[in-house]
Each structure stands twice: as C-alpha cells, then as structure tokens.
Amino acid sequence: MSEMEIKSLEERFNQRIANDEKIEAKDWMPEKYRKTHIRQISQHAHSEIVGMLPEGNWITRCPTLRRKVALLAKVQDEGGHGLYLYSAAETLGISREELIDQLLSGEAKYSSIFNYPALTWADMGAIGWLVDGAAIMNQVALINTSYGPYSRAMIRICKEESFHQRQGYEIMMALMNGTQEQRDMAQDALNRWWWPSLMMFGPRDAESPNTEQSMRWKLKRKTNDELRQAFVDQTVPQAELIGLRIPDDKLKWNEERKHYDFGDIDWEEFWQVVNGHGPCNKQRLEARRKAHEDGAWVRDAAMAYAEKHANKTYRQAV
Amino acid sequence: MSKELIQYICTVADNNLILGQRLGELCGHGPNIETDIALTNIGLDLFGQVRSYFQYAAKLEGGNSSEDTFAFLRKENEYKNVLLVEQPNTDFAYTIVRQFLYDVYHIRFMENLQKSSDETLAAIAAKGVKEVAYHARFSADWVRRLGDGTEESHRRAQQALDDLYTYTDELFHQNESELSLVNAGIAVNTAQFKSDYYQTIHAVFAEATLTVPDQKYFLKGGKKGIHSEHMGYILTEMQYMQRTYPNMQW
Numbered sequence: 001m002s003e004m005e006i007k008s009l010e011e012r013f014n015q016r017i018a019n020d021e022k023i024e025a026k027d028w029m030p031e032k033y034r035k036t037h038i039r040q041i042s043q044h045a046h047s048e049i050v051g052m053l054p055e056g057n058w059i060t061r062c063p064t065l066r067r068k069v070a071l072l073a074k075v076q077d078e079g080g081h082g083l084y085l086y087s088a089a090e091t092l093g094i095s096r097e098e099l100i101d102q103l104l105s106g107e108a109k110y111s112s113i114f115n116y117p118a119l120t121w122a123d124m125g126a127i128g129w130l131v132d133g134a135a136i137m138n139q140v141a142l143i144n145t146s147y148g149p150y151s152r153a154m155i156r157i158c159k160e161e162s163f164h165q166r167q168g169y170e171i172m173m174a175l176m177n178g179t180q181e182q183r184d185m186a187q188d189a190l191n192r193w194w195w196p197s198l199m200m201f202g203p204r205d206a207e208s209p210n211t212e213q214s215m216r217w218k219l220k221r222k223t224n225d226e227l228r229q230a231f232v233d234q235t236v237p238q239a240e241l242i243g244l245r246i247p248d249d250k251l252k253w254n255e256e257r258k259h260y261d262f263g264d265i266d267w268e269e270f271w272q273v274v275n276g277h278g279p280c281n282k283q284r285l286e287a288r289r290k291a292h293e294d295g296a297w298v299r300d301a302a303m304a305y306a307e308k309h310a311n312k313t314y315r316q317a318v
Numbered sequence: 319m320s321k322e323l324i325q326y327i328c329t330v331a332d333n334n335l336i337l338g339q340r341l342g343e344l345c346g347h348g349p350n351i352e353t354d355i356a357l358t359n360i361g362l363d364l365f366g367q368v369r370s371y372f373q374y375a376a377k378l379e380g381g382n383s384s385e386d387t388f389a390f391l392r393k394e395n396e397y398k399n400v401l402l403v404e405q406p407n408t409d410f411a412y413t414i415v416r417q418f419l420y421d422v423y424h425i426r427f428m429e430n431l432q433k434s435s436d437e438t439l440a441a442i443a444a445k446g447v448k449e450v451a452y453h454a455r456f457s458a459d460w461v462r463r464l465g466d467g468t469e470e471s472h473r474r475a476q477q478a479l480d481d482l483y484t485y486t487d488e489l490f491h492q493n494e495s496e497l498s499l500v501n502a503g504i505a506v507n508t509a510q511f512k513s514d515y516y517q518t519i520h521a522v523f524a525e526a527t528l529t530v531p532d533q534k535y536f537l538k539g540g541k542k543g544i545h546s547e548h549m550g551y552i553l554t555e556m557q558y559m560q561r562t563y564p565n566m567q568w
Contacts (some may be wrong), residue, residue, distance in 0.1 A: 295349025
C-alpha cells in the first residue's frame with residue numbers, strides 16, 4: 001500500500017471516529033490503534049481474572065449461605081467478564097494463549113488493586129463497594145468507546161458490575177447495622193481500601209502520557225483526574241449515610257467547585273505496587289501460574305480427545 | 319416423624335453442602351476459564367439446593383434455627399454427608415471423578431425425590447433435577463475426555479477412579495429411620511437404582527477406556543457422622559465466621 005493510500009485510509013478512519021461510528025474487527029485501523037486496544041482490553045481481561053483471587057479467598061469462609069451464594073456468583077461473573085474480554089481482544093488478531101503468556105511473564109499489567117490482601121469478611125464489602133465502584137466509573141465511560149467489540153462487552157459488564165457494587169455496599173450496610181465489632185471491621189476495611197481505590201484511576205493527568213491519544217480515539221472519554229473526582233463525589237455521601245468515616249483529614253466539600261477536595265495520594269506506594277512490589281503481587285501471579293501449569297495436562301487432554309473424536313459420533317450414556 | 323425428617327434432610331443436603339464447599343475452593347484456580355466457571359456454577363446450584371433444604375429443615379425444627387444454624391453450627395459428627403464428597407481436590411481428575419460418581423447418583427436421586435409425598439421435597443427436586451442433569455453431562459463428558467485423552471490424563475483419571483471408587487457404595491446406605499421414611503413415601507428408595515447407577519458409571523468408564531477397580535471392600539462412615547480426617551479442616555474453614563463472631567447478623 002502506498003503512503004498516499006494509507007493516509008487516505010487514516011483520514012477516513014479518523015472521520016469515522018469523529019462521527020461516533022463503531023470500528024469493527026475487520027475494518028481497517030492504524031496499527032497503533034490495534035496495539036493500544038490489545039493492550040487495554042487484555043489488561044482489563046487480566047484484571048478480571050486476577051481479581052477473582054482476593055474474593056475467591058473468602059468463598060469457603062462466608063458467614064452465611066446467602067452470602068456464600070452471592071460471592072460465588074460474583075466471582076464467577078468476573079470469570080465471565082475475563083472470558084468475553086479475552087474474546088474481544090482476540091478479534092484484534094492475538095490469541096488467548098499469547099495474552100495469558102504475557103500476563104504470566106509479567107509483560108502485561110493488571111489492575112494494581114488486586115495486589116492488596118483481602119483480610120476480613122468486611123473486605124468483601126469494601127471491594128464490591130469501592131473497587132467495583134471505581135471500575136464502573138472507568139467502564140461506563142467505555143460503553144461509548146470506538147471499538148465495537150469492546151464497547152459491547154462493556155455494556156454487559158457494566159450491568160453486572162453495578163449489581164456487584166450494590167452487593168458490596170449492602171455487605172457494609174449490614175456490618176454497620178451490626179455489633180461494635182462488626183462496625184469496627186467495616187471501618188478497618190474502608191481504611192485499608194480507600195486509598196488504593198483512588199489509585200485505580202491511574203496517575204495524575206499531567207503524568208499520564210497516553211491520555212491524549214486515547215481521548216482522541218475515544219478509548220478514554222474522561223481523564224484520570226476527572227474520573228477520580230467523580231468517584232470521590234459519589235462515594236463520600238454513601239459512606240456518611242451508613243456512618244463510615246473516610247480516612248482522609250483533608251476531605252472537605254468545596255462549595256465553589258461543587259466537588260470534594262481531598263488529600264494527596266501516596267504516589268510512592270502507587271508506583272511501588274504498579275512496578276510489582278505490592279503486598280500480593282508475587283502471590284497473585286504465582287496463583288495464576290500454578291493454575292495455568294497445573295491445568296496444562298487437562299487442556300492437552302481436551303485437545304487430544306477432540307482430535308480423536310472429531311469424526312466419530314458417540315452416544316452419551318448418561 | 320418430624321425429627322426423622324429433619325435428619326433425612328440433613329443427610330441429603332450435607333452431600334451438596336460439603337461438595338459445594340470443595341468446589342468453592344477451586345474458584346479462580348481452574349485449568350481454564352471455561353471449566354472454572356462451569357465448576358463454580360455447579361457449586362452454586364448445589365448451594366442453592368442446600369438453602370432450600372435447610373430452610374425447610376429450619377421451619378420443621380422451629381425455635382431459633384435457620385438455614386445457617388444447620389449449615390454452620392453443627393458438630394462434625396452431626397454432619398451426615400457421605401465420605402465421597404469430602405475427598406480433597408487432589409487434581410482435576412479427582413475433582414471430575416468425584417463429581418461424576420456423585421452426579422450419576424444425584425440425578426437418579428432427584429428424579430425419584432420429585433415423586434415424594436412430601437410436597438416441599440418434591441418441589442425442591444423438581445427445580446433441582448434440571449440443574450443436576452447438566453452436572454452429570456458435564457462430569458461425564460470430562461471423564462471421557464480425561465480417560466480417552468492423553469497418556470497422562472488417562473493415568474490421572476485411572477488413579478482418581480481407583481482411589482474414589484471405594485466410596486460409591488455408601489451412597490446407597492440407608493438406616494432404619496430412613497427406611498421408615500421410604501415406606502411412608504417421603505424418602506427415596508435408593509436401592510431401586512443402585513444397579514442402574516453402577517451400569518451407567520461402568521459404561522462411561524468403558525467409553526473413557528478406564529478400568530473399573532476390582533473392589534471387594536468399600537468405605538463408609540460419613541452417613542453415620544464418622545468422617546475422614548479431612549472433615550475437621552473443611553468445617554474449621556466453613557464455620558470460621560460463625561464460630562469467631564457468634565450470634566451476629568451478616
């Protein structure tokens with residue numbers, strides 16, 4: 001293809017994005033658009049899969065049957081999200097195996113929030129309420145993203161995530177309506193999850209090099225700082241309503257801005273965890289590696305069986 | 319009658335509860351996402367059925383009992399699940415063979431429980447029978463894949479079968495109290511489908527190129543409350559919250 005032709009394709013592509021048209025898998029797209037999308041969608045998929053671990057840690061210890069069923073269903077939803085996000089990434093010409101290899105080798109990133117430990121039952125509430133809440137802030141904006149398969153996956157994911165968030169908040173509410181011990185447990189969980197949740201929106205805009213290009217491609221519709229502010233504004237009244245205190249002395253409503261002012265994020269901790277040195281980075285990746293390695297013979301068996309029986313019909317005895 | 323019925327509900331529900339607990343341990347650690355989701359789903363179905371059974375038992379017992387007092391606040395020897403379901407997730411082959419050996423029993427059990435003269439039990443079975451039919455299809459398919467897959471998967475599936483087969487007979491044990499409920503048309507007469515059970519699992523194992531062990535002795539105990547050493551650990555984990563923070567609402 002000549003440079004002229006590429007240029008005209010690129011112009012048409014940009015025009016389509018400007019017109020809010022969806023880009024589909026078989027459409028022409030600039031290489032950088034494809035790569036950026038593979039990176040972001042797979043990062044999102046990895047986050048769902050690694051995100052199963054901290055909550056999965058509590059499935060066997062839920063306090064009631066109702067909570068157990070709800071938590072199992074939630075973690076299962078996350079697996080489902082991972083599945084269709086990997087599929088969305090595959091439409092861009094990369095295989096799930098390659099994507100998983102990137103995760104296990106440490107080349108691909110996942111959301112840092114899952115590198116924090118889930119220590120008490122109240123963490124199941126805090127994760128649902130805050131972590132899923134922050135994720136929705138990011139994801140609702142992505143419903144209108146330009147890449148069709150990603151946008152459609154987001155529509156479904158957001159519906160489930162908002163259910164998870166309510167479920168998490170309801171866990172916190174039950175604790176705050178309980179004994180002093182339960183209220184302390186809830187407050188302790190909020191204390192530990194609040195700042196990492198704010199970190200989920202990424203570095204400050206001034207330090208986010210990809211933001212401008214991503215905004216142009218509508219892969220991002222709001223900046224990190226805008227989303228972080230929206231999250232704080234949404235969450236503070238929810239905490240107050242059930243008697244929880246946000247662990248930030250600088251938090252204060254600003255009448256002029258019509259937003260909450262809030263304290264400084266510990267960026268050193270942010271970069272420490274992003275760069276692989278958080279409390280559970282090592283454990284999370286090890287758990288994923290172990291599942292993958294232990295499962296290799298199972299996947300091989302399924303392939304071998306499918307090949308053997310490709311031309312056979314067999315009767316089911318059960 | 320009510321006391322015997324509650325006891326019977328426990329023997330039925332505890333199988334699901336403990337197997338569901340075992341499956342819950344695996345959530346997020348499956349060999350791929352599809353099987354992870356499927357096994358979690360089976361666990362969810364089992365817990366769903368457990369809730370219905372225990373809500374009924376709590377209603378019969380009255381007082382302060384609830385589905386959760388049944389699930390979380392009994393002592394080890396008061397749980398009446400069979401030994402099969404408490405066996406550990408040694409590897410995927412154990413998980414699948416354990417599931418299969420239970421599912422083939424469970425589907426026949428539910429089909430018959432639908433005919434119970436106890437309306438609540440019949441209704442629980444009518445709802446659950448469709449779920450369990452899926453479980454049996456899933457685990458049977460995987461037994462075939464593992465048995466007739468690679469050399470390694472065959473070896474592991476055979477090992478699991480050799481180790482777990484000894485727990486199958488207990489599924490069909492019925493004590494006097496249970497037999498009196500059978501005579502009253504409430505409980506399922508499992509003896510009715512015992513030979514069909516073995517025929518079916520043997521047929522699937524044959525398809526899967528697996529050899530049924532020549533078993534003369536079978537292990538039992540769970541249904542009487544005498545469990546394996548695994549059980550204490552399962553309960554320690556499962557009951558952790560209720561034991562550490564008693565009498566609270568969650």
